[in-house]
Amino acid sequence: MSGLTRRHFGLLLGASASSLALPTYLRAQEKPRVVVIGGGPGGATVAKYVARDSAGAIDVTLINETETFTTCFFSNLYLGDFQSFDDITHDYDKLVSNYGIKKITGRAASVDREAKTVTLADGSTVPYDRLVLAPGIDIIYDSVPGYSQEAAQIAPHAWKAGPQTQLLKEKLDAVEDGQNIVMVAPPNPFRCPPGPYERISMFAHVLKKKGFTRSKIFVLDYKESFSKQALFTEGWEAHYPGMVEWYGPDVHGGVKSVDAAAGTVETDLDVFEGALLNIIPSQRAGAIAVDAGVTNEAGWVPIDENSMRSKVDDSIFVLGDASVAGDMPKSAFSANSQAKVAAINIRADLTDARAFPARYSNTCWSLIETNDGVKVGAQYEPKDGKIAAVETFISQPGEDADLRKATYEESVGWYAGIVEDVFG
Amino acid sequence: MKLAFHAVLALAALNSPVLAVADPSSIQRVGEAREVILGIDADRAYGEYLAGDCVACHRLSGEPAGIPIIHGQPVSDLITALLEYKLGVRTNEVMSVRTARLGDQEIAALAAHFAAQTK
Numbered sequence: 001m002s003g004l005t006r007r008h009f010g011l012l013l014g015a016s017a018s019s020l021a022l023p024t025y026l027r028a029q030e031k032p033r034v035v036v037i038g039g040g041p042g043g044a045t046v047a048k049y050v051a052r053d054s055a056g057a058i059d060v061t062l063i064n065e066t067e068t069f070t071t072c073f074f075s076n077l078y079l080g081d082f083q084s085f086d087d088i089t090h091d092y093d094k095l096v097s098n099y100g101i102k103k104i105t106g107r108a109a110s111v112d113r114e115a116k117t118v119t120l121a122d123g124s125t126v127p128y129d130r131l132v133l134a135p136g137i138d139i140i141y142d143s144v145p146g147y148s149q150e151a152a153q154i155a156p157h158a159w160k161a162g163p164q165t166q167l168l169k170e171k172l173d174a175v176e177d178g179q180n181i182v183m184v185a186p187p188n189p190f191r192c193p194p195g196p197y198e199r200i201s202m203f204a205h206v207l208k209k210k211g212f213t214r215s216k217i218f219v220l221d222y223k224e225s226f227s228k229q230a231l232f233t234e235g236w237e238a239h240y241p242g243m244v245e246w247y248g249p250d251v252h253g254g255v256k257s258v259d260a261a262a263g264t265v266e267t268d269l270d271v272f273e274g275a276l277l278n279i280i281p282s283q284r285a286g287a288i289a290v291d292a293g294v295t296n297e298a299g300w301v302p303i304d305e306n307s308m309r310s311k312v313d314d315s316i317f318v319l320g321d322a323s324v325a326g327d328m329p330k331s332a333f334s335a336n337s338q339a340k341v342a343a344i345n346i347r348a349d350l351t352d353a354r355a356f357p358a359r360y361s362n363t364c365w366s367l368i369e370t371n372d373g374v375k376v377g378a379q380y381e382p383k384d385g386k387i388a389a390v391e392t393f394i395s396q397p398g399e400d401a402d403l404r405k406a407t408y409e410e411s412v413g414w415y416a417g418i419v420e421d422v423f424g
Numbered sequence: 425m426k427l428a429f430h431a432v433l434a435l436a437a438l439n440s441p442v443l444a445v446a447d448p449s450s451i452q453r454v455g456e457a458r459e460v461i462l463g464i465d466a467d468r469a470y471g472e473y474l475a476g477d478c479v480a481c482h483r484l485s486g487e488p489a490g491i492p493i494i495h496g497q498p499v500s501d502l503i504t505a506l507l508e509y510k511l512g513v514r515t516n517e518v519m520s521v522r523t524a525r526l527g528d529q530e531i532a533a534l535a536a537h538f539a540a541q542t543k
């Protein structure tokens with residue numbers, strides 16, 4: 001063969017030689033195939049937008065390990081009795097019936113980037129022309145000494161919603177007056193920066209409502225400071241005086257060990273005892289991203305800020321918590337926003353759709369006490385090689401009650417809106 | 425002037441407070457900018473893409489719980505609302521940052537997109 005010129009080669013093989021150079025979907029006159037791993041706000045949104053806006057021109061498969069999806073967002077409001085578990089659990093039926101998305105319930109076990117296939121846990125394979133990875137986070141259990149997946153059955157993290165969230169709620173409701181709660185809060189970067197502190201607020205809300213104001217909530221933080229700190233601190237003092245004690249690493253000196261069975265967390269400063277331990281460890285991108293070989297040393301996936309495309313594989317897009325999204329926090333709002341940028345680029349790759357310049361947005365609302373809502377948000381654009389915040393805002397301490405109530409009501413509207421946008 | 429008055433009423437329908445002490449020059453700038461944008465041949469495909477930012481909160485169905493319904497509104501009202509947020513006549517931090525960097529083309533495209541949306 002080595003003596004043959006390109007022309008000869010073409011002549012020998014006839015028409016099929018030129019077709020070899022074509023993408024698979026053109027070769028067989030099939031539709032281009034998009035496979036999405038992860039059916040959260042990132043994955044479900046991109047699946048919907050690609051399927052809906054390509055109006056049948058692209059074949060979309062959505063792989064999620066569970067039949068239904070319980071949102072982490074508003075899971076703190078479930079803990080605080082503002083939402084039911086049903087309220088925060090959604091199915092994929094409309095994505096299938098309205099947009100013709102193929103839903104596979106199962107776990108994607110591996111990605112073969114050469115062959116462009118995904119292999120599921122049951123051994124079946126799914127070919128793709130473009131792959132979207134939106135697997136969310138994995139918990140690094142042993143980043144907190146003494147903690148483990150088994151220990152999480154006693155001391156839940158509840159940082160992935162589902163049975164863990166229900167376990168945490170059960171344990172919260174069983175706390176008696178005078179018994180304490182201990183939370184270990186994670187280092188940056190992690191899913192939902194204000195999440196631990198909204199959760200503290202909901203713990204305090206439930207205890208206070210029962211008159212259990214002798215109980216204390218200790219927060220042992222890996223960070224020196226946290227999101228919306230002035231707002232939360234002000235709110236805790238106003239609504240839950242004496243109930244919340246937050247310690248940064250300069251005070252507690254480091255988390256030495258967690259003993260879930262004994263209900264203790266040992267630090268340099270002291271041994272903290274709780275009837276409920278809520279341990280939130282360090283995180284990294286979901287395992288499938290690591291398997292696909294697209295993660296960096298820290299365990300997250302670098303992306304091109306103009307498209308959400310993986311920096312190491314042009315056929316792969318990565319969304320949401322798993323990605324390194326510059327100034328954007330790991331939030332459902334961010335994942336949903338990033339999905340729309342990815343969707344338009346995927347459609348432009350595979351059809352004659354026009355791609356528009358990337359733009360991103362985020363708002364994170366938090367509830368401190370009934371009708372006391374606060375928010376932080378920004379608008380983002382690609383800049384200096386990353387997704388950069390170009391306009392920002394945050395609620396201010398001392399705002400009047402009407403504004404805080406309106407902010408809370410806005411968050412309820414947002415939840416309904418995003419759920420419809422993602423799953424409807 | 426009649427147009428501007430009409431716009432203020434439309435705003436009330438969109439359910440967000442007009443700043444009591446809105447700077448009269450801002451209100452005038454809104455009116456002028458609206459006339460310019462109304463003359464633009466809006467790019468609906470671009471508007472559909474940009475609308476991705478809006479529909480994370482603004483639902484296309486159901487009751488306007490906490491956040492107003494914006495689809496199916498007249499183009500002129502939608503342009504006015506976006507301009508009023510952009511120019512600080514109305515305040516809501518979320519809307520202020522979303523609109524701060526919208527140019528005339530973007531506002532025209534968004535308004536055309538949402539005006540054409542029906543349930």
Ligand SMILES: Cc1cc2nc3c(=O)[nH]c(=O)nc-3n(C[C@H](O)[C@H](O)[C@H](O)COP(=O)(O)OP(=O)(O)OC[C@H]3O[C@@H](n4cnc5c(N)ncnc54)[C@H](O)[C@@H]3O)c2cc1C
Pocket residue numbers: 037038039040041042043063064065066069071072073074075076106107108109134135136137158159160191192195196199286287288319320321322330331332333334335363364365
């Ligand atoms: C307590 C708490 C409160 C929060 N509050 C808010 C809030 O108010 N606002 C906000 O915007 N965000 C909030 N968040 C953050 C938000 O939940 C996440 O940022 C968001 O869910 C990330 O979306 P995602 O699509 O990247 O990943 P996920 O939502 O984690 O979805 C990933 C999905 O992929 C599945 N999956 C993973 N690997 C595989 C595989 N190999 N095969 C098949 N399926 C797989 C997972 O099971 C999961 O269903 C909160 C988070 C927490 C923990």
